[in-house]
Structure formats: C-alpha cells, structure tokens
Amino acid sequence: MLNEYDKNQDEEMPSLNHSYICFQILRQLLQNENIYALPELTLDIANGLTPDISIFPKEQIRPDFFHDVSKFQQMPTLAIEVMSSSQTVQELLEKSSQMVEAGIKTVWIVEPYSRTVFVTTHAGKQLFHEEAVESEGIKTDFAKVFE
Numbered sequence: 001m002l003n004e005y006d007k008n009q010d011e012e013m014p015s016l017n018h019s020y021i022c023f024q025i026l027r028q029l030l031q032n033e034n035i036y037a038l039p040e041l042t043l044d045i046a047n048g049l050t051p052d053i054s055i056f057p058k059e060q061i062r063p064d065f066f067h068d069v070s071k072f073q074q075m076p077t078l079a080i081e082v083m084s085s086s087q088t089v090q091e092l093l094e095k096s097s098q099m100v101e102a103g104i105k106t107v108w109i110v111e112p113y114s115r116t117v118f119v120t121t122h123a124g125k126q127l128f129h130e131e132a133v134e135s136e137g138i139k140t141d142f143a144k145v146f147e
Contacts, residue, residue: 017112018084022052024145025080025110029055035077035138036061043079044071045102049095051079055138075103077136082110089118096120106135115146 014022022039029037035055042050054076079099081092089111096107100120109118117128119135132141 015084018052018082021082021110021112021145025053025082025140028140028144029053029138032138034058038076041076042071043075043099043102043104044073045099049099049102051076051099051107052082053080054078055080077104078106078108078138079104080108080110083112093118093120093125108133108135108140110142110145112146115142117142 026037026039029035034057036058038054038056038061039052040050041054042048043054048071054072055078056074056076060074079096081095083089083092089109092109096109096118097120099107100122105121107120109120110116111118115130117133119126119128119133121135128142130143130146132139132143134140
C-alpha cells in the first residue's frame with residue numbers, strides 16, 4: 001500500500017514522453033559549442049527551482065569537483081520545462097513567470113500533447129506550434145523534436 005509521500009513521488013516522476021522530448025531538445029542544443037545545456041540543475045530561486053534544462057554561456061560554468069553546489073546562484077540565459085502528465089499548463093506558466101522575475105531571460109515550456117512551446121520573457125508570452133524557436137541566440141527546431 002502506498003502512503004501519501006509515495007503517491008506524490010509517483011505523480012511527479014518524469015515519463016517516457018518527458019524523457020524523450022528532453023533528449024531530443026538536448027541533441028539539438030549540444031550542437032551549439034558556445035553553451036552548456038545542463039539537465040536538472042537546482043537554481044537558487046525560492047526554496048530551489050529545478051528546470052528540466054538550464055542553458056548557460058560556457059564561460060559561466062566552472063565546476064569544482066572538490067566542492068559541489070546544491071543551489072546554483074547564477075541564473076541561466078534560458079530555462080526549459082517539459083510538461084509531464086502530472087502537471088498543468090497553468091502551474092508551469094506560473095513557474096516560468098517566477099523564473100523570469102528571478103533573472104532568467106527566457107523560459108520555454110514544452111507541452112507535448114499539443115506540440116506547443118510557450119515562451120515567457122519580461123516582454124510577455126508567445127506561443128509556437130511545431131516550429132523552430134530561437135531565444136538569446138539559442139535555437140531548437142520543435143518540428144524535429146516531435147517527429
């Protein structure tokens with residue numbers, strides 16, 4: 001019998017579609033030699049927010065293998081969230097606004113069911129559907145992600 005904690009953990013676990021989409025996005029991002037696309041990095045926002053992918057200019061990342069950091073204080077240029085079946089668009093849009101207010105220039109929310117990308121910046125929100133999205137010089141072709 002699952003207790004309440006176990007139920008919540010199961011609901012938040014990334015699914016096959018979630019992992020696949022993250023992988024397809026990372027494949028494209030890794031072609032850009034000027035950035036690091038870091039999965040599951042906890043940022044020092046509120047009690048710690050962890051985007052699926054955080055993208056930084058290469059010169060901003062200097063790991064120290066003798067001392068790790070559990071909440072990274074520098075904000076990425078771009079954060080990407082891939083929606084899971086246990087999440088709602090509304091809660092991810094609120095999370096994206098919180099991240100932009102904390103200093104992240106752009107947040108992409110990828111919604112796999114409708115193959116839609118919500119882009120949030122200080123200037124506002126935009127919607128893309130199965131097409132290439134570019135922010136801060138970082139481009140991903142979502143037609144290829146969803147093929």
